[in-house]
Amino acid sequence: MRTTMLTPYWKNADLTSVLWNEMDRFFTDFGMSPFTSVYDERAFSPRYDINETADHILFSVDLPGMKKEDIKIEAVNNMLTVSGEHKKYGFFKRSFPLSASLEIDKAEARYENGVLELYLPKAESAKPRQIAIQTGQGGFIEKLLSSRKNNQELKDVKVS
Template sequence: MRHLTPWSERRLSTGDFFSEMERMFEDFTRNSDFPVSSGFNPVTDVEEEEGHYLMTIDLPGMKKDDIKIDVKNNVLTISGERKRETNVTEGKKGQRFERSYGSFTRSFTLPSTVNADDIEARYEDGVLSLFLPKTPETQARKIEIESKAGGFFDKLLHSKKDEVDVKTDTSRSH
């Protein structure tokens, strides 16, 4: 099993001492029987749309019941555990484990624009999707440009015109 190592297209320059030491350490840990684990830390994408945010989290190999989602004090927390299946077979000559397993917790501070009471979640094909709607007050609204009389500006302009007329009339009478 030691002779089966992942192929890497990238080879570091032998002229750079620190890069070469890093490469040697990676080769040593990759080809050793020592367990090297970085833990399970699922990757997350967040997209902002006009009326909502969409968060997607890769959780391959997990069951829906192993995932927990909480919102408290405007902090969204996703946690769970990905367990390693153990298949013990007599006569195995070696094993290699590259997939990450274990517990994870990801926490995100929600912007004040998110309506936490209406968050929805869906889990399908190893991907957790969270729909985070924005509050109606923070959503953009279209403002029509008025070109006719009647609205605030017409009232404002008429009141200023009346003030000017009153000042003009009082200055003429003196």
């Protein structure tokens, strides 16, 4: 286990950020940090957007001044992790929980003009479907009602 000094309290930092930072450091000691340090001098947190449609999820991560070779993307145990090292700002790591309904094998990534875009398509089973409303006879409800009627008629028949 690594030993670290206490994180200093910044006058402008709110208590929530300090608590998240301490929780991150605690989990990091055990090799399972789910968070990125908010005030760690060695790390920075790039801005990101997540857009979801019926067909896919698009992650956009702002990484200006970085090279494609310095960025790493991993998907493990329904967790997407984007990490890398910026010459000026240092190491970064962002993790996002993923739904099991995404087709990770068909994911695509593109880095252009300082923006990393990750396209994750949804599985066909996860896409919304319209259900037609039937009118008149011949549908499932009609079959169900006629089945009940036939069962009732069978019960009413007396065996001699």
